[in-house]
Amino acid sequence: MSKHRHTLSVLVQNEAGVLSSLSGLFSGRGYNIESLTVAPTLDPAFSRVTIVTFGDDAVIEQISKQLNRLINTIKIVEFSSEDCIDREFVLCKVNVKEETRSDVLRVVEVSEGKVVNITPRVYTLQAIGNESQIATFIELLRPFGIKELVRSGKVVISRENEFINVKQNVGI
Amino acid sequence: MSKHRHTLSVLVQNEAGVLSSLSGLFSGRGYNIESLTVAPTLDPAFSRVTIVTFGDDAVIEQISKQLNRLINTIKIVEFSSEDCIDREFVLCKVNVKEETRSDVLRVVEVSEGKVVNITPRVYTLQAIGNESQIATFIELLRPFGIKELVRSGKVVISRENEFINVKQNVGI
Numbered sequence: 537m538s539k540h541r542h543t544l545s546v547l548v549q550n551e552a553g554v555l556s557s558l559s560g561l562f563s564g565r566g567y568n569i570e571s572l573t574v575a576p577t578l579d580p581a582f583s584r585v586t587i588v589t590f591g592d593d594a595v596i597e598q599i600s601k602q603l604n605r606l607i608n609t610i611k612i613v614e615f616s617s618e619d620c621i622d623r624e625f626v627l628c629k630v631n632v633k634e635e636t637r638s639d640v641l642r643v644v645e646v647s648e649g650k651v652v653n654i655t656p657r658v659y660t661l662q663a664i665g666n667e668s669q670i671a672t673f674i675e676l677l678r679p680f681g682i683k684e685l686v687r688s689g690k691v692v693i694s695r696e697n698e699f700i701n702v703k704q705n706v707g708i
Numbered sequence: 709m710s711k712h713r714h715t716l717s718v719l720v721q722n723e724a725g726v727l728s729s730l731s732g733l734f735s736g737r738g739y740n741i742e743s744l745t746v747a748p749t750l751d752p753a754f755s756r757v758t759i760v761t762f763g764d765d766a767v768i769e770q771i772s773k774q775l776n777r778l779i780n781t782i783k784i785v786e787f788s789s790e791d792c793i794d795r796e797f798v799l800c801k802v803n804v805k806e807e808t809r810s811d812v813l814r815v816v817e818v819s820e821g822k823v824v825n826i827t828p829r830v831y832t833l834q835a836i837g838n839e840s841q842i843a844t845f846i847e848l849l850r851p852f853g854i855k856e857l858v859r860s861g862k863v864v865i866s867r868e869n870e871f872i873n874v875k876q877n878v879g880i
Binding site for chain 2: 545550551552553554555556559560562563566567568569570571572573574575576577578584586621623624625627628629652653655658660662664674682684685686687688689691692693694695696697
Protein backbone atom coordinates (compact mmCIF):
# COMPACT_ATOMS: atom_id res chain seq x y z
CA MET A 537 0.00 0.00 0.00
CA SER A 538 1.32 3.42 -0.90
CA LYS A 539 0.95 6.29 1.55
CA HIS A 540 1.09 9.86 0.36
CA ARG A 541 0.00 13.33 1.24
CA HIS A 542 -3.28 14.23 -0.41
CA THR A 543 -4.77 17.64 -1.13
CA LEU A 544 -8.53 17.70 -1.59
CA SER A 545 -10.58 20.70 -2.68
CA VAL A 546 -14.25 20.32 -1.82
CA LEU A 547 -17.04 22.67 -2.84
CA VAL A 548 -19.92 22.49 -0.34
CA GLN A 549 -23.10 24.29 0.59
CA ASN A 550 -22.39 26.93 3.23
CA GLU A 551 -24.56 25.42 5.97
CA ALA A 552 -24.27 24.42 9.60
CA GLY A 553 -23.13 20.83 10.10
CA VAL A 554 -21.29 20.39 6.79
CA LEU A 555 -17.81 20.72 8.31
CA SER A 556 -18.70 18.37 11.12
CA SER A 557 -19.88 15.55 8.84
CA LEU A 558 -16.97 16.13 6.47
CA SER A 559 -14.32 15.95 9.19
CA GLY A 560 -16.15 12.99 10.74
CA LEU A 561 -15.48 10.94 7.58
CA PHE A 562 -11.74 11.26 8.23
CA SER A 563 -11.78 10.68 11.97
CA GLY A 564 -14.14 7.72 11.51
CA ARG A 565 -11.24 5.95 9.81
CA GLY A 566 -8.67 7.24 12.27
CA TYR A 567 -7.30 9.63 9.65
CA ASN A 568 -5.90 12.89 10.89
CA ILE A 569 -6.43 16.11 8.93
CA GLU A 570 -3.06 17.88 8.75
CA SER A 571 -4.52 21.19 7.67
CA LEU A 572 -7.95 22.42 6.64
CA THR A 573 -9.26 25.76 5.51
CA VAL A 574 -12.85 26.65 4.79
CA ALA A 575 -14.25 30.00 3.65
CA PRO A 576 -17.13 31.23 1.49
CA THR A 577 -16.73 31.40 -2.30
CA LEU A 578 -17.75 34.43 -4.43
CA ASP A 579 -21.30 33.14 -4.04
CA PRO A 580 -21.76 33.07 -0.23
CA ALA A 581 -24.21 30.16 -0.56
CA PHE A 582 -21.17 27.93 -1.13
CA SER A 583 -17.90 27.36 0.70
CA ARG A 584 -14.70 25.80 -0.44
CA VAL A 585 -12.81 23.44 1.85
CA THR A 586 -9.15 22.58 1.26
CA ILE A 587 -7.97 19.51 3.16
CA VAL A 588 -4.43 18.15 3.47
CA THR A 589 -4.15 14.64 4.86
CA PHE A 590 -1.62 11.82 4.81
CA GLY A 591 -2.50 8.24 4.14
CA ASP A 592 -3.08 5.25 1.98
CA ASP A 593 -4.22 6.09 -1.56
CA ALA A 594 -7.04 3.55 -1.56
CA VAL A 595 -8.46 4.79 1.77
CA ILE A 596 -8.36 8.42 0.59
CA GLU A 597 -10.23 7.37 -2.54
CA GLN A 598 -12.88 5.73 -0.37
CA ILE A 599 -13.18 8.87 1.77
CA SER A 600 -13.49 10.97 -1.42
CA LYS A 601 -16.34 8.78 -2.62
CA GLN A 602 -18.11 9.13 0.72
CA LEU A 603 -17.54 12.91 0.62
CA ASN A 604 -19.16 12.93 -2.80
CA ARG A 605 -22.22 11.22 -1.37
CA LEU A 606 -22.73 13.82 1.39
CA ILE A 607 -25.85 15.78 0.62
CA ASN A 608 -24.09 19.15 0.87
CA THR A 609 -21.12 18.29 -1.35
CA ILE A 610 -21.20 19.89 -4.78
CA LYS A 611 -17.85 18.80 -6.17
CA ILE A 612 -14.58 17.28 -5.01
CA VAL A 613 -11.20 17.36 -6.74
CA GLU A 614 -7.91 15.84 -5.64
CA PHE A 615 -4.95 17.94 -6.73
CA SER A 616 -1.41 16.86 -7.43
CA SER A 617 1.30 19.50 -7.11
CA GLU A 618 1.56 19.71 -10.93
CA ASP A 619 -2.03 20.74 -11.60
CA CYS A 620 -2.50 23.40 -8.93
CA ILE A 621 -0.94 26.47 -7.41
CA ASP A 622 -0.63 26.09 -3.63
CA ARG A 623 -0.15 28.84 -1.12
CA GLU A 624 -0.19 29.20 2.64
CA PHE A 625 0.79 31.98 4.96
CA VAL A 626 2.28 32.36 8.36
CA LEU A 627 2.11 35.04 11.04
CA CYS A 628 4.93 34.85 13.57
CA LYS A 629 6.53 36.77 16.38
CA VAL A 630 10.29 36.79 16.52
CA ASN A 631 12.51 38.03 19.32
CA VAL A 632 14.82 40.84 18.25
CA LYS A 633 17.89 42.38 19.83
CA GLU A 634 19.95 45.37 18.77
CA GLU A 635 22.48 43.06 17.09
CA THR A 636 20.00 40.71 15.33
CA ARG A 637 17.45 43.25 14.05
CA SER A 638 18.99 43.70 10.60
CA ASP A 639 19.41 39.94 10.16
CA VAL A 640 15.71 39.40 10.89
CA LEU A 641 14.80 42.12 8.40
CA ARG A 642 17.02 40.48 5.77
CA VAL A 643 15.10 37.21 6.16
CA VAL A 644 11.84 39.14 5.70
CA GLU A 645 13.24 40.80 2.58
CA VAL A 646 14.52 37.66 0.85
CA SER A 647 11.28 35.85 1.70
CA GLU A 648 9.18 38.72 0.30
CA GLY A 649 7.56 38.91 3.72
CA LYS A 650 6.38 41.92 5.68
CA VAL A 651 6.76 43.33 9.17
CA VAL A 652 3.22 43.88 10.46
CA ASN A 653 3.93 45.01 14.02
CA ILE A 654 6.96 46.25 15.92
CA THR A 655 7.74 46.53 19.60
CA PRO A 656 11.27 47.09 20.97
CA ARG A 657 11.86 43.37 21.53
CA VAL A 658 9.43 41.57 19.24
CA TYR A 659 8.67 41.82 15.51
CA THR A 660 5.45 40.32 14.15
CA LEU A 661 6.02 39.09 10.59
CA GLN A 662 3.94 37.67 7.77
CA ALA A 663 4.96 35.65 4.73
CA ILE A 664 3.05 33.92 1.97
CA GLY A 665 4.34 31.20 -0.35
CA ASN A 666 4.23 27.57 -1.25
CA GLU A 667 4.97 24.88 1.28
CA SER A 668 8.76 24.85 0.87
CA GLN A 669 9.01 28.67 0.88
CA ILE A 670 7.09 28.84 4.17
CA ALA A 671 9.19 26.02 5.66
CA THR A 672 12.37 27.92 4.68
CA PHE A 673 11.04 31.18 6.15
CA ILE A 674 10.39 29.45 9.48
CA GLU A 675 13.78 27.70 9.54
CA LEU A 676 15.59 30.99 8.78
CA LEU A 677 13.81 32.68 11.70
CA ARG A 678 14.11 29.82 14.19
CA PRO A 679 17.65 30.74 15.40
CA PHE A 680 16.42 34.18 16.54
CA GLY A 681 13.72 32.67 18.75
CA ILE A 682 10.16 32.29 17.49
CA LYS A 683 7.80 33.40 20.24
CA GLU A 684 4.55 32.47 18.56
CA LEU A 685 3.54 31.15 15.16
CA VAL A 686 0.19 30.74 13.42
CA ARG A 687 -0.16 29.26 9.94
CA SER A 688 -3.12 29.27 7.62
CA GLY A 689 -2.96 25.79 6.18
CA LYS A 690 -2.68 25.15 2.47
CA VAL A 691 -5.04 26.69 -0.09
CA VAL A 692 -5.01 25.57 -3.74
CA ILE A 693 -6.33 26.81 -7.04
CA SER A 694 -6.26 24.80 -10.28
CA ARG A 695 -3.45 25.73 -12.64
CA GLU A 696 -4.88 27.59 -15.57
CA ASN A 697 -3.97 26.13 -18.90
CA GLU A 698 -5.67 27.44 -22.00
CA PHE A 699 -3.94 24.92 -24.23
CA ILE A 700 -4.47 21.66 -22.38
CA ASN A 701 -7.80 21.80 -20.64
CA VAL A 702 -7.24 19.49 -17.67
CA LYS A 703 -9.15 19.77 -14.39
CA GLN A 704 -9.46 23.45 -15.10
CA ASN A 705 -12.40 24.43 -12.99
CA VAL A 706 -13.11 23.11 -9.54
CA GLY A 707 -16.40 24.94 -9.47
CA ILE A 708 -17.57 28.41 -8.59
CA MET B 709 -29.67 39.53 22.72
CA SER B 710 -26.71 40.93 20.86
CA LYS B 711 -25.38 39.16 17.81
CA HIS B 712 -21.84 39.70 16.62
CA ARG B 713 -19.09 38.08 14.63
CA HIS B 714 -16.73 36.19 16.88
CA THR B 715 -13.14 35.12 16.27
CA LEU B 716 -11.93 32.22 18.39
CA SER B 717 -8.36 30.90 18.49
CA VAL B 718 -8.20 27.38 19.88
CA LEU B 719 -5.03 25.44 20.65
CA VAL B 720 -5.67 21.69 20.42
CA GLN B 721 -3.79 18.41 20.34
CA ASN B 722 -3.03 17.42 16.74
CA GLU B 723 -5.06 14.20 16.73
CA ALA B 724 -7.75 12.53 14.62
CA GLY B 725 -11.28 13.44 15.67
CA VAL B 726 -10.52 16.80 17.30
CA LEU B 727 -11.83 18.87 14.39
CA SER B 728 -14.95 16.76 14.14
CA SER B 729 -15.94 17.17 17.79
CA LEU B 730 -15.02 20.86 17.73
CA SER B 731 -17.15 21.63 14.68
CA GLY B 732 -19.93 19.44 16.08
CA LEU B 733 -20.29 21.83 19.04
CA PHE B 734 -21.27 24.60 16.61
CA SER B 735 -23.56 22.57 14.36
CA GLY B 736 -25.23 21.02 17.41
CA ARG B 737 -26.60 24.48 18.17
CA GLY B 738 -27.35 25.23 14.53
CA TYR B 739 -24.43 27.66 14.38
CA ASN B 740 -22.63 27.95 11.09
CA ILE B 741 -18.87 28.39 10.96
CA GLU B 742 -18.12 31.21 8.52
CA SER B 743 -14.47 30.36 8.15
CA LEU B 744 -12.10 27.96 9.87
CA THR B 745 -8.40 27.28 9.46
CA VAL B 746 -6.41 24.59 11.23
CA ALA B 747 -2.70 23.84 10.86
CA PRO B 748 0.09 22.51 13.07
CA THR B 749 1.97 24.88 15.41
CA LEU B 750 5.78 25.00 15.72
CA ASP B 751 5.40 21.89 17.88
CA PRO B 752 3.63 19.44 15.52
CA ALA B 753 1.95 17.74 18.50
CA PHE B 754 -0.40 20.73 18.62
CA SER B 755 -2.58 22.53 16.09
CA ARG B 756 -4.14 25.94 16.16
CA VAL B 757 -7.69 26.41 14.97
CA THR B 758 -9.04 29.86 14.06
CA ILE B 759 -12.83 30.01 13.85
CA VAL B 760 -15.02 32.89 12.66
CA THR B 761 -18.69 32.59 13.47
CA PHE B 762 -21.66 34.90 13.80
CA GLY B 763 -24.12 34.71 16.63
CA ASP B 764 -25.45 35.60 20.00
CA ASP B 765 -22.74 36.51 22.53
CA ALA B 766 -24.18 34.30 25.27
CA VAL B 767 -24.39 31.23 23.00
CA ILE B 768 -20.81 31.73 21.79
CA GLU B 769 -19.71 31.91 25.42
CA GLN B 770 -21.47 28.62 26.09
CA ILE B 771 -19.80 27.02 23.06
CA SER B 772 -16.43 28.36 24.28
CA LYS B 773 -16.96 26.74 27.66
CA GLN B 774 -17.84 23.44 26.03
CA LEU B 775 -14.79 23.73 23.78
CA ASN B 776 -12.69 24.22 26.91
CA ARG B 777 -14.06 20.99 28.33
CA LEU B 778 -13.09 18.90 25.27
CA ILE B 779 -10.27 16.59 26.26
CA ASN B 780 -8.00 17.72 23.40
CA THR B 781 -8.41 21.46 23.96
CA ILE B 782 -5.38 23.15 25.50
CA LYS B 783 -6.45 26.79 25.40
CA ILE B 784 -9.11 29.00 23.88
CA VAL B 785 -9.05 32.77 23.40
CA GLU B 786 -11.68 35.02 21.87
CA PHE B 787 -10.14 37.96 20.06
CA SER B 788 -11.59 41.38 19.40
CA SER B 789 -10.21 43.34 16.46
CA GLU B 790 -8.25 45.58 18.86
CA ASP B 791 -6.17 42.88 20.47
CA CYS B 792 -5.11 40.89 17.43
CA ILE B 793 -3.65 41.19 13.95
CA ASP B 794 -5.85 39.42 11.43
CA ARG B 795 -4.89 38.30 7.96
CA GLU B 796 -6.40 36.24 5.22
CA PHE B 797 -5.42 35.62 1.64
CA VAL B 798 -7.13 35.02 -1.63
CA LEU B 799 -6.14 33.27 -4.85
CA CYS B 800 -8.22 34.27 -7.85
CA LYS B 801 -8.36 33.97 -11.60
CA VAL B 802 -9.37 37.06 -13.52
CA ASN B 803 -10.22 37.32 -17.19
CA VAL B 804 -7.94 39.69 -19.09
CA LYS B 805 -8.18 41.30 -22.49
CA GLU B 806 -5.68 43.42 -24.36
CA GLU B 807 -7.44 46.60 -23.19
CA THR B 808 -7.93 45.61 -19.50
CA ARG B 809 -4.55 44.00 -18.78
CA SER B 810 -2.89 47.13 -17.39
CA ASP B 811 -5.95 47.95 -15.24
CA VAL B 812 -5.81 44.50 -13.67
CA LEU B 813 -2.10 44.90 -12.99
CA ARG B 814 -2.76 48.29 -11.37
CA VAL B 815 -5.22 46.66 -8.92
CA VAL B 816 -2.56 44.05 -8.08
CA GLU B 817 -0.01 46.80 -7.51
CA VAL B 818 -2.13 49.01 -5.24
CA SER B 819 -3.26 45.94 -3.28
CA GLU B 820 0.36 44.77 -2.85
CA GLY B 821 -0.73 41.55 -4.52
CA LYS B 822 1.15 39.33 -6.93
CA VAL B 823 0.56 37.67 -10.28
CA VAL B 824 1.28 33.97 -9.76
CA ASN B 825 0.35 32.57 -13.17
CA ILE B 826 -0.31 34.01 -16.61
CA THR B 827 -2.04 32.66 -19.70
CA PRO B 828 -3.13 34.83 -22.63
CA ARG B 829 -6.67 35.26 -21.30
CA VAL B 830 -6.45 34.58 -17.55
CA TYR B 831 -4.25 35.94 -14.76
CA THR B 832 -4.05 34.06 -11.46
CA LEU B 833 -3.51 36.53 -8.62
CA GLN B 834 -2.81 36.40 -4.90
CA ALA B 835 -3.29 39.03 -2.20
CA ILE B 836 -2.92 39.02 1.56
CA GLY B 837 -4.40 41.52 4.00
CA ASN B 838 -7.00 42.12 6.64
CA GLU B 839 -10.67 41.54 5.99
CA SER B 840 -11.43 44.93 4.46
CA GLN B 841 -8.31 44.91 2.27
CA ILE B 842 -9.26 41.51 0.84
CA ALA B 843 -12.88 42.65 0.33
CA THR B 844 -11.60 45.73 -1.55
CA PHE B 845 -9.25 43.62 -3.69
CA ILE B 846 -12.15 41.38 -4.73
CA GLU B 847 -14.48 44.31 -5.46
CA LEU B 848 -11.82 46.01 -7.61
CA LEU B 849 -11.38 42.85 -9.66
CA ARG B 850 -15.05 41.93 -9.99
CA PRO B 851 -15.74 44.21 -13.03
CA PHE B 852 -13.09 42.34 -15.08
CA GLY B 853 -14.75 38.98 -14.48
CA ILE B 854 -13.57 36.68 -11.68
CA LYS B 855 -13.37 33.16 -13.06
CA GLU B 856 -12.52 31.40 -9.83
CA LEU B 857 -11.73 32.48 -6.28
CA VAL B 858 -10.40 30.63 -3.24
CA ARG B 859 -9.86 32.29 0.12
CA SER B 860 -7.99 31.06 3.14
CA GLY B 861 -10.26 32.19 5.94
CA LYS B 862 -9.07 34.47 8.73
CA VAL B 863 -5.97 33.78 10.80
CA VAL B 864 -5.15 35.84 13.89
CA ILE B 865 -2.18 36.45 16.15
CA SER B 866 -2.33 38.37 19.42
CA ARG B 867 -1.14 41.96 19.17
CA GLU B 868 2.21 42.23 20.88
CA ASN B 869 2.37 44.86 23.55
CA GLU B 870 5.37 45.05 25.80
CA PHE B 871 3.92 47.87 27.86
CA ILE B 872 0.42 46.65 28.60
CA ASN B 873 0.56 42.92 28.97
CA VAL B 874 -2.97 41.91 27.93
CA LYS B 875 -3.82 38.51 26.43
CA GLN B 876 -0.32 38.40 25.06
CA ASN B 877 0.21 34.72 24.54
CA VAL B 878 -2.40 32.37 23.22
CA GLY B 879 -0.11 29.44 23.70
CA ILE B 880 2.71 27.80 21.85
